[in-house]
Amino acid sequence: MSEFGLIAYGRSGNWELMVDKLLEEPETLGLQIESSLIALQLEISNLNLLKDWQNYWNNIESEGRVENRSFQIGRLEKLPVIINYDTEYSDRLFIVVNETANGRLGVTVAGEDYHQLRNALLEAISDLEAS
Numbered sequence: 001m002s003e004f005g006l007i008a009y010g011r012s013g014n015w016e017l018m019v020d021k022l023l024e025e026p027e028t029l030g031l032q033i034e035s036s037l038i039a040l041q042l043e044i045s046n047l048n049l050l051k052d053w054q055n056y057w058n059n060i061e062s063e064g065r066v067e068n069r070s071f072q073i074g075r076l077e078k079l080p081v082i083i084n085y086d087t088e089y090s091d092r093l094f095i096v097v098n099e100t101a102n103g104r105l106g107v108t109v110a111g112e113d114y115h116q117l118r119n120a121l122l123e124a125i126s127d128l129e130a131s
Contacts, residue, residue, distance in 0.1 A: 007047070008131065010124030013116035017124040019050065031074055035117075038095065038107045042074035042081050049073065050125050053083070057118060060085045091115065 007029075008019040014035045022028040029047065033040045056071045069085040079098035084106075086092035091114045096106035109117055 008050070008124045008128035010120040010122065010127060012119035012123060013112065015113065015116045015120040017050075017117075017120045019044070019047070019124060019128065033095070033117075035113065037109065037113065040076070040081070040095065042076045044074040047128060050121065050128060054121060054125055057085075057121070061090070086110075093117075 005023050006018060006020050008017075010017045014037075016032070016034045018030075018032040018034075020030050020032070022030065029044045031042055031044045031049070033042075053071060053073060060069065069087060071083045071085075072080050073083055074081050076097055082096045082099060084094040084096055084099075086094070089110065092108065092110040093114060094106045094108055096104050098105065
């Protein structure tokens with residue numbers, strides 16, 4: 001079993017985000033997203049991803065309707081994990097694994113969960129910047 005070292009942590013309500021590195025391969029970074037809705041552990045490309053995700057989320061909220069409402073946050077094995085921001089409700093997004101023309105696996109995050117996930121992201125960024 002692989003061992004991970006925690007780099008950054010953010011929590012809000014039921015949502016937790018943890019950024020860690022694989023101790024055997026320090027260049028391998030992971031992001032864990034956990035709540036009562038989901039427990040997801042994925043590989044991320046670099047530590048800037050959290051800040052990029054925050055900036056993208058800010059743009060979605062400030063500009064409203066933008067052409068591309070999807071942001072890839074990482075990979076689960078070889079499958080892309082994407083955040084799709086809703087076009088109907090401003091406080092709803094979907095965490096989607098491997099969306100194809102034939103189907104997808106996803107979780108809806110809406111209302112209070114939407115805001116808690118965002119606050120957990122902000123806390124994780126703050127923790128990362130403090131270290």
